[in-house]
Amino acid sequence: MTAKLDARGPAEALESPLLGAAGFSHAFFTRRGGVSAPPWDTLSFAVALGDDPAAVRENLERAARRLGISAARLYYLSQVHGVAARVLAGGEDRDDVVREVGDITLSRVAGVGCGVRSADCAPILLADRRSGAVAAVHSGWRGTVLRVVVEAVRALRSLAGSDADLVAAIGPHIEACCFEVGDDVAAELAACSPAGGSAVVRGAPGARPHVDVRSILKAQLAEVGLDAARVDDVRGCTACDPARFFSYRRDGQRSGRLLSAIVAGRSVIG
Numbered sequence: 001m002t003a004k005l006d007a008r009g010p011a012e013a014l015e016s017p018l019l020g021a022a023g024f025s026h027a028f029f030t031r032r033g034g035v036s037a038p039p040w041d042t043l044s045f046a047v048a049l050g051d052d053p054a055a056v057r058e059n060l061e062r063a064a065r066r067l068g069i070s071a072a073r074l075y076y077l078s079q080v081h082g083v084a085a086r087v088l089a090g091g092e093d094r095d096d097v098v099r100e101v102g103d104i105t106l107s108r109v110a111g112v113g114c115g116v117r118s119a120d121c122a123p124i125l126l127a128d129r130r131s132g133a134v135a136a137v138h139s140g141w142r143g144t145v146l147r148v149v150v151e152a153v154r155a156l157r158s159l160a161g162s163d164a165d166l167v168a169a170i171g172p173h174i175e176a177c178c179f180e181v182g183d184d185v186a187a188e189l190a191a192c193s194p195a196g197g198s199a200v201v202r203g204a205p206g207a208r209p210h211v212d213v214r215s216i217l218k219a220q221l222a223e224v225g226l227d228a229a230r231v232d233d234v235r236g237c238t239a240c241d242p243a244r245f246f247s248y249r250r251d252g253q254r255s256g257r258l259l260s261a262i263v264a265g266r267s268v269i270g
Contacts, residue, residue, distance in 0.1 A: 011043055011062040012244075016125070016169035018232035019262065024127045024134065025067050026262035028171035028234050030244040034059040036256065044246065044256030045076070045117050051256065067113055067263050074113035074261060077102040081121075081142040083151040085135075087159060088112050103143055104152045107264045108133035108159055115261035119248040120238050122173035122213055123260035124149050126156050126166060133160040134262045139217060141185060145192045149217055153224045168226055171260050172236030174249055176202055176212035179239075186211055195219035 011034065013027035020026075034043030036055040045060065047053050057071075064071040073090050075097045085104035086097065090112040105114035108128075114136040116123050121140035128134070137143075137152040157164045181189070186209040190197025193216040200216050203209040214233065221231050238245035238258075246256040 011066045013066060014234050016232040016234050018167050019125060019127055019169050022127060022129045022167055024262055026125050027066055028123060028260045029063055029258055031246050031256060034062060039254040040256035045259045046257035063259055067261060069111055069113050069263055073111055074115060075105055076115040076117055077105060079103050079138045081140050083146050083148045085155045103138040103148055104135055104155060106135035106156055106159055110265040112264045113261050115259050117257040117259055119246040119255045119257050120174040122217060123171040124168055125260060125262040126152060126168045127262060128160040129165040129167060130163055131160040132265045134264045136260060136262055141189060144213055144216055145188045147192060147220055150220050150224050166226055167230045168221055169232040169234050170214055170217055171234045172238055172245055174239045175237035176210045177240060178237055179211050180208050181211055189216060193219050194223045
């Protein structure tokens with residue numbers, strides 16, 4: 001079904017007070033305020049799933065307007081649940097970049113938007129309050145086991161310099177209430193958490209475990225120097241809230257994809 005393009009609606013998003021206070025334009029977009037037809041209604045960012053390319057282009061334009069940049073400078077990759085990073089200068093062709101494989105986008109060039117897409121996986125936005133460098137991270141359970149957020153912090157510090165002053169926000173994803181997994185996946189996630197397995201895996205004896213990915217990510221960030229005061233929680237369970245979020249766990253292959261993005265640029269304390 002072809003979407004009817006309507007330029008009036010804004011792209012709805014959640015924001016981090018911590019990143020906002022540091023002067024960074026950013027957004028954890030919800031599924032509302034776009035033009036895609038059902039089942040991708042309305043603010044989806046994935047053509048490969050069957051959505052109308054014209055609708056996705058309009059959704060990208062709306063997201064870019066909210067962020068204050070051009071759509072040509074709003075980037076994301078083809079994500080594969082790994083740890084590969086792509087540094088962006090802003091002159092790259094956006095369509096070429098989206099065909100590249102990776103789960104971290106980062107830049108220190110003012111006006112470059114770094115994004116990731118998700119539909120249950122955790123998006124993390126990172127920023128350096130000194131240089132204005134930023135990163136966007138896609139962390140599903142496999143990426144969490146691979147400690148992709150730790151790799152992103154290392155990459156951002158390398159890009160920003162030794163005096164980097166990092167802050168982060170963890171966006172909406174499938175929370176422990178809905179993230180039921182098998183014992184094997186629970187064991188892998190428990191093993192990758194500096195907080196210890198009992199702090200992140202929940203469940204009664206005989207029941208399938210539920211895992212708190214947010215707590216694992218916060219523990220991993222703390223391990224690389226971002227304590228609780230440097231990490232914001234932007235809450236929302238993608239599986240629980242069909243009005244605001246897409247969810248692969250809930251909707252399967254017919255789920256759209258959310259966008260989370262942050263724009264590089266010198267912050268207010270620079």
